[in-house]
Every structure is written in C-alpha cells, then in structure tokens.
Amino acid sequence: MSDQELSLSEQEEIRREKLQQLQDLGVNPYPHSFDVTHNSKQILDNENHFLRDEETNPDSEIVTVAGRVMTRRIMGKASFFNLQDSEGTIQVYIRRDDVATEKLGNDNYNKVFKKLVDIGDIVGIKGFVFKTGTGETTIHAEEFHFLTKTIRPIPTPKEEETEDGETIVHDAFTDKEQRYRMRYVDLIVNPEVRETFKQRTQMVQIMRNVMNEKGYLEVETPILQPVYGGAAAKPFVTHHNALDMDLYLRIANELYLKRLIVGGYDGVYEFSKDFRNEGLSRFHNPEFTQVELYVAYKDYNWMMEFTEKMLEKVAIELHGSTKVQVGEHEIDFKAPWPRVPLFEAIEKETGHDLYGKDLDELKAVGKELHIEMDESFGAGKIIDEIFGEYVEGKLIQPTFITDYPLEMSPLTKKHRSKEGLVERFEAICNGKEIANAYTELNDPIDQRERLEEQAKLRAGGDDEAMTIDDDFIRALEYGMPPTAGIGIGIDRLAMIMTNSESIRDVLFFPQMKPE
Numbered sequence: 001m002s003d004q005e006l007s008l009s010e011q012e013e014i015r016r017e018k019l020q021q022l023q024d025l026g027v028n029p030y031p032h033s034f035d036v037t038h039n040s041k042q043i044l045d046n047e048n049h050f051l052r053d054e055e056t057n058p059d060s061e062i063v064t065v066a067g068r069v070m071t072r073r074i075m076g077k078a079s080f081f082n083l084q085d086s087e088g089t090i091q092v093y094i095r096r097d098d099v100a101t102e103k104l105g106n107d108n109y110n111k112v113f114k115k116l117v118d119i120g121d122i123v124g125i126k127g128f129v130f131k132t133g134t135g136e137t138t139i140h141a142e143e144f145h146f147l148t149k150t151i152r153p154i155p156t157p158k159e160e161e162t163e164d165g166e167t168i169v170h171d172a173f174t175d176k177e178q179r180y181r182m183r184y185v186d187l188i189v190n191p192e193v194r195e196t197f198k199q200r201t202q203m204v205q206i207m208r209n210v211m212n213e214k215g216y217l218e219v220e221t222p223i224l225q226p227v228y229g230g231a232a233a234k235p236f237v238t239h240h241n242a243l244d245m246d247l248y249l250r251i252a253n254e255l256y257l258k259r260l261i262v263g264g265y266d267g268v269y270e271f272s273k274d275f276r277n278e279g280l281s282r283f284h285n286p287e288f289t290q291v292e293l294y295v296a297y298k299d300y301n302w303m304m305e306f307t308e309k310m311l312e313k314v315a316i317e318l319h320g321s322t323k324v325q326v327g328e329h330e331i332d333f334k335a336p337w338p339r340v341p342l343f344e345a346i347e348k349e350t351g352h353d354l355y356g357k358d359l360d361e362l363k364a365v366g367k368e369l370h371i372e373m374d375e376s377f378g379a380g381k382i383i384d385e386i387f388g389e390y391v392e393g394k395l396i397q398p399t400f401i402t403d404y405p406l407e408m409s410p411l412t413k414k415h416r417s418k419e420g421l422v423e424r425f426e427a428i429c430n431g432k433e434i435a436n437a438y439t440e441l442n443d444p445i446d447q448r449e450r451l452e453e454q455a456k457l458r459a460g461g462d463d464e465a466m467t468i469d470d471d472f473i474r475a476l477e478y479g480m481p482p483t484a485g486i487g488i489g490i491d492r493l494a495m496i497m498t499n500s501e502s503i504r505d506v507l508f509f510p511q512m513k514p515e
Helices: 010-024 040-045 107-116 176-181 183-189 191-213 254-262 300-319 342-350 359-368 379-390 444-459 470-477 490-497
Strands: 063-075 078-085 088-095 122-131 137-148 158-161 167-170 236-240 245-249 267-275 287-296 323-326 329-332 339-341 399-405 421-429 432-439 483-489
Touching: 010 107, 040 063, 040 078, 040 088, 040 137, 063 137, 088 107, 088 122, 107 137, 176 183, 183 191, 191 267, 191 287, 191 300, 191 490, 254 267, 254 287, 254 470, 254 483, 287 300, 287 490, 300 323, 300 399, 300 421, 300 432, 300 483, 300 490, 323 490, 339 342, 342 379, 342 399, 359 379, 379 399, 432 490, 444 470, 483 490
Parallel strands: 088 137, 339 399
Antiparallel strands: 063 078, 063 122, 078 088, 122 137, 158 167, 236 245, 267 287, 287 483, 323 329, 399 421, 421 432, 432 483
16 A cells, blocks of 8 residues: 555545446546537526526527536435536526436436546536526526546535624635645635736737837847846856756846847837746746836836836726725726936935935934944945835835936936936835836947946846846947836736735745745
8 A cells, every 4th residue: 555545535435436336337437528519608608598488589699608516415306506617606406307317327316426426526517507496596507517637625615603793714725835735725715816917818818919009119128148137136047957057037028128129129118027036925936927117209208107107908898997995995097197306205205315425324314213224335226225214114005106317227227307317217016115116328438338237236246237248238339229218017016906915825836935
C-alpha cells in the first residue's frame, strides 16, 4: 500500500470505492467530451423562451447543460439538485423513469445518481425547462450523464438560523491561505471570486479597446533580458545553458518599447508580466502585471489627460458610474483629477520644503521625521521615503503627483521650467501608486550621464539602482522623437475596481511560501 493510500481520509476512501463501483457498472467516470448547448445564466435570463407550457409553448427548446452537483434532495423515485456551471447555479429535477438507459435501465437513477453521485461531481443533463410549484425555474432531466467523479470532498458551507434569526455559516472555505493555495477550490465554493476575476479581465479589455481605438499597436517584448532596466528594482537571475550566460527576468519593458518608438511606431503598448525580487505584502507580488504605453510627439501633460479619461471609462463601463466603493471609501474617477507637485504635497503634510535641499540637509530632515535611512541613500531615495511615509497613504481620491527631482528619475526629460526637476507624474489612488509616467528622456548623451550616476549609486550599495544598457543608448543615438510613456499597475488597479483588500485577491495564483 502506498503512502498516499495510507493517508486517505474516510471520505476519500469512500469516493474511490464509488469510482470503482461506477467502473464495475460499465459507466465511464471520465468521458472524453459532452455537447453543451446552454449555461445556467442563458436559461435564467431568457426563461420565457425556454419555459415549457402545454398551451403556449408545448415544444419548447431542449437544453443540455453541465456542471457540478452542489446540493441534493433525494425523494425516493425523484430528486432535486443544484447544478453549478461557469455562469451560476440552476435547479434540476430528476426522476427515475425519465433517465433510465438501455444499458442500466432504472439503475441509472437508483444505483448511479442516488448512490454514487457526490457533492462536487460533474454531470451532464439534457431536458426541458419548467417552473416548480414554488416558482423556481428548473430543468426537468430527460437524460443524465456522469462526466467526472471527484475523489476529494468539496467544502460545503452549511447555514444555520438561530432563534434570534441570525444566520450562521459552518464549514465555509474562508481561510485566506487555503483559498490562495487552492484557488481551484476557492472558485468552486465561493462563486463571487469568479466575478472578481471576470471584472479584472473586463477592465483589461476596456483599456485595450481605448488604446486600439487610438491606433496604438499592441506588441510583445522579451521577458528574458541580458541587461535589465526601466525601473529601480532587484531582478531575478537565471542562466542560459546554451549561451553560458546569465539572463534576467524583466523588471520593466520600458527600454524595449522605446526602441520601437525609435523604429518608427507612433504608439506601442504591452500588457506584460514583470518580475521584481522583493518582499511579499498586501500590495506586492514578485510577479505582477502592468501595461506600458509609449506615444510619440506627446508629453506628460497629454498623458495625464489620456490616463484620467481611460480610467474614468473603466469605472463607468464596470460599475455604471465614475464612483467605485473601495472599503470605507467612495472613490470618484471622474476627470479631471487634481495635479499636485511632489514638493508641495510633502510640505503640506510635513511642514518641510525639500526643494533645493542638498543631501546633508535632506538627511537631517529625514532624521527629524524618523525616516529609516542608511549610507547608500541618495537624495532621491530620502525624498521618496518621506513621501511614502507622510503623503502617499493619505491620497485616497485619484491624484497626479507631479514634477519629481532629477535624482529620482533617470529616464525622464528635465522639466522645461523648474530647475532640478523632471516631467514625471505618479497617479496615486486609495493610498497607493497605480501609475508612473514621464516625458521621456530622448537625449542620448544626457541619458548616458544619468545612467552612469545610477551606476555610482549601485557601487555605493544601492542594489535597486539602474544599470547601463549600452544598446538602449545606441538606439537613442539613432533618434527617438519626443515621447510620453506610462506604466499602469494592473493588479493594484484591479484591487480598486473590484474592492479587494489584497493583491492576492486579484491574482489567480499568488506567490506563497512552501506548505
């Protein structure tokens, strides 16, 4: 006997015995296919079309559905059960004499449905639609087919009403860690989770439609990169055996998309999986999704208008309004959004005007504000930490924070009128950054100098500082037109649009510690 067989629960053993009994009866518990004509939502939304009525609709359309058995009420020669498919749940009425087969006769009901079907098994039903005496739309089964035998029990929440009228739910599949590890079970027993991921997909599609309507080209760029860049982050490292060289999982796709602008495209975008070797939190997953968009002949002012209008449209199409409920906050995506310079936002919350201060002065302010710093911190890092500690979490409504210090933005064009600043904005919403955008730096000589400064920071211990990408600089030397670029975090935006507390709630399979 194997170790697995020794560790089986009683329920798992019983289900395996039933599996054998099905096979002994000549029933294939895992057939190759089943022709489905309708789902539960189609039937329930159009019940007048499907309802059989001897006077008005005696020859109503026959429906064929498939899904999981989620509840059963056995009543001798007839039973009711709830069938759950990808779109919802519908009740099925099944009678012994209606589902007899040439091979099994009434045993198809008596021995198969009544005795060998468990909660969670997948079955197929063919029949007509009617309403029960209580008014519930139901399928009257004329055929019953076994499609998949489950050999692990499905968690089945049970509701109990107390004497005070309060409903108590027992055995709900609510443990967060279990739900994330076994998302497949979570999707079965918590159908509202499926709706969250449908909304995420709809959100992405709306954004894609907006960019396509503008004529921008959706592209794909390398995930494995010989030189990583486009953001300040630690990479994941892998090794290519045939070339005997290390490669990096991309931390951003920015530098490749800019190469395409050099090549002559006026607008390119990519929904990309990016990877950053950082910690796990409610807002961070080392593998995440963002969309990056680059548009020639535009600047960050144009990009602010484009972004607020696109995300306003997302809110309206998903929720029918610009207003979205997120926890205790009602967030309004109606354009235009406030535009607040970074140093003004910091001064308002801390009383310190950091504009023009040198490194020693910034360290003194950081110390006064109890910011944790080490010797590797440059001016940009200190300013970023102060903003994150004192300002970011207070920005609940969508807000553009603009005009960042040069030290924080090595890929951004210098501000046209403010010394020492660059034309950059971050979109902050619900206390977190959801987008980062620039008027892109297209001066190759300036770009090399900026990246060389980053290399010095890296040598000084800042392992998130950028590296020098010589091929990217070579591309700029061939000429990149004035360009606006943005990266929007899809996971964080999905958290807001679906009212989800954690990034893990909008990732099918978030990164987890080993069991």
